[in-house]
Amino acid sequence: MKKDSIARLQVTKSQIRRMAAKQRLTVGLDLGDRSSRYCILDEAGEKASEDQLPTSKAGLDMLFAKMAPCRIALEVGTHSPWVSRHLAAMGHEVIVANPRKVRLITQSVKKNDRMDAEQLARLARVDPRLLAPIRHRGPEAQADLAVIRGRAELVEGRTKLINAARGLTKPMGERLKSCDADTVKESMADGLSEATQKVIRPLLKSVEVITQQIKVYDQQIQEIEKRYPETKLVKQVHGVGPLVSLAFILTLEDAERFEHSRDVGPYLGLTRKQRESGESAPELGISKAGDELVRRLLVQAAHCILRQDAPDSDLKAWGLTKVGAGAGKKGSKSRKKKAVVAVARKLAVLLHHLWVTGEVYDPQYNRKAVEASKRSKKAAA
Numbered sequence: 001m002k003k004d005s006i007a008r009l010q011v012t013k014s015q016i017r018r019m020a021a022k023q024r025l026t027v028g029l030d031l032g033d034r035s036s037r038y039c040i041l042d043e044a045g046e047k048a049s050e051d052q053l054p055t056s057k058a059g060l061d062m063l064f065a066k067m068a069p070c071r072i073a074l075e076v077g078t079h080s081p082w083v084s085r086h087l088a089a090m091g092h093e094v095i096v097a098n099p100r101k102v103r104l105i106t107q108s109v110k111k112n113d114r115m116d117a118e119q120l121a122r123l124a125r126v127d128p129r130l131l132a133p134i135r136h137r138g139p140e141a142q143a144d145l146a147v148i149r150g151r152a153e154l155v156e157g158r159t160k161l162i163n164a165a166r167g168l169t170k171p172m173g174e175r176l177k178s179c180d181a182d183t184v185k186e187s188m189a190d191g192l193s194e195a196t197q198k199v200i201r202p203l204l205k206s207v208e209v210i211t212q213q214i215k216v217y218d219q220q221i222q223e224i225e226k227r228y229p230e231t232k233l234v235k236q237v238h239g240v241g242p243l244v245s246l247a248f249i250l251t252l253e254d255a256e257r258f259e260h261s262r263d264v265g266p267y268l269g270l271t272r273k274q275r276e277s278g279e280s281a282p283e284l285g286i287s288k289a290g291d292e293l294v295r296r297l298l299v300q301a302a303h304c305i306l307r308q309d310a311p312d313s314d315l316k317a318w319g320l321t322k323v324g325a326g327a328g329k330k331g332s333k334s335r336k337k338k339a340v341v342a343v344a345r346k347l348a349v350l351l352h353h354l355w356v357t358g359e360v361y362d363p364q365y366n367r368k369a370v371e372a373s374k375r376s377k378k379a380a381a
Contacts (some may be wrong), residue, residue: 011049013063016040019048020068028121029074030113031055031083038063039117048115055079057086064090073124073131075099075116077100081136095124097131100289129269137253144224145250148243152293155181158210165203172196182211221246230255234351236361238311239304244297248351251294261352270296270345287340297343302343313363315350319343 021027025048028039032055037048053059064087073085073095074080084094097120123130137145156299162184166176174192186205189197221242233243240248251268258264265271269289288295304310306319322339339360354361362368 015342016049016063017067020070024069025067025120027070027072028117028119028124029072029083030117030120031074031077031079031111033078035059037113037117039114039120039121044126045122047118050117052113055083060086061226064092067092069093071095071124071128073097073120073128075120076134076136081142082139084136087137095128095131095133096136097123100132102131135257137250140150141250141253144227145247146161147217147220147224148247148250149293151214151221151243154210154214154217155198158207158214161203161207161210165207168199168203169196172199176200181207184208184211230355233354233358236354237301237305237315237347237350238313238363239301240347240351243302245351247291247294247297248348251291252352255352255355258319261349264348265345266353268298268348269346269367270295270298270341270348298344298348299340302340302347305343305347308339311363314366315346317367318346326360 016025019042023043024195025043026041028041030037034055036055036059037050037052042048053063060083069091071093074083075097080096084096088094101125119284120131136142158181162181169176169192172193172195174196176188179188183202184207186201186208187203189201192200203296203372225242225246228246228249230249231242234240234245234248235242252258252264266287267290269287269292271286273284273287276361298323302319304324305316310316319339319342322342323336353359
């Protein structure tokens with residue numbers, strides 16, 4: 001579009017408001033960190049205006065605060081949670097698009113903020129379902145989940161520092177003793193050569209400080225858990241503690257949003273991608289859609305369930321069967337990883353089921369049901 005054409009579309013805010021009072025407008029909003037582009041379509045699908053505004057509450061208010069309710073589409077991103085809540089509070093219909101499922105935007109050969117805003121508006125005007133809309137959690141759940149994410153960042157940073165300290169020590173012909181991350185201290189450098197100590201003492205001291213901050217987060221998480229009694233239902237399963245249960249519940253937020261518990265697996269990206277065409281049906285990896293942190297925590301819980309010293313359960317037996325099927329074969333490590341992910345998916349389904357039904361968890365329920373059925377058939381014979 002030529003510059004003079006763009007200028008004609010940059011109408012005043014008052015003109016836009018008068019237009020919105022007479023007809024239903026559709027707005028595409030491409031959010032940026034500092035500023036955001038918008039494109040407004042009238043009822044006929046013609047461009048009514050396009051411009052940019054500051055990505056702030058004051059900037060949004062300048063355009064949308066006094067505008068009659070309209071449909072606004074935006075992509076999920078860093079700012080989309082608070083922006084969607086702010087616009088919805090003004091009475092607008094807000095659609096948050098999932099860019100992973102909107103190829104018209106993500107795979108466009110002509111991609112820029114102005115065109116993205118227009119694509120969002122056009123898709124929202126035709127059929128909002130084309131945007132594969134997602135629902136953001138509430139502000140309280142958002143804040144509580146941020147505590148868990150903050151802790152995860154510290155744990156990841158601590159792991160990198162510990163690995164760096166060990167990696168820098170070995171080339172000098174020395175070695176740090178093995179221990180849990182929680183017990184790493186600056187004093188571990190005692191007894192090493194002076195040259196090595198100069199290198200790793202700052203790293204170990206940083207690890208010690210981070211560990212203290214992680215404990216502060218742990219205390220906050222304990223307090224947060226008290227506000228979510230439903231965590232007691234999902235913590236019945238071995239391997240699921242406060243961190244996993246809270247992250248799971250805060251991410252899903254509303255158990256009733258899923259018609260079936262099995263829908264949770266795809267939502268968290270724990271099911272395989274599909275790319276079937278004719279007779280071709282390649283075996284692909286999991287989609288990795290949804291929340292990465294919850295998916296990683298569920299995989300960690302799955303490892304706990306499959307440990308040798310873990311209590312017996314239907315889920316453990318099923319997982320070990322999957323692992324055993326590939327034991328000693330080529331690619332057995334890959335099969336074990338797939339088995340762990342499969343257990344994580346079943347665990348997600350189980351946790352949602354317990355949350356919805358409020359049932360008391362029986363780790364050997366399926367096994368007992370099969371045995372009871374056999375006894376019943378034997379008695380009938």
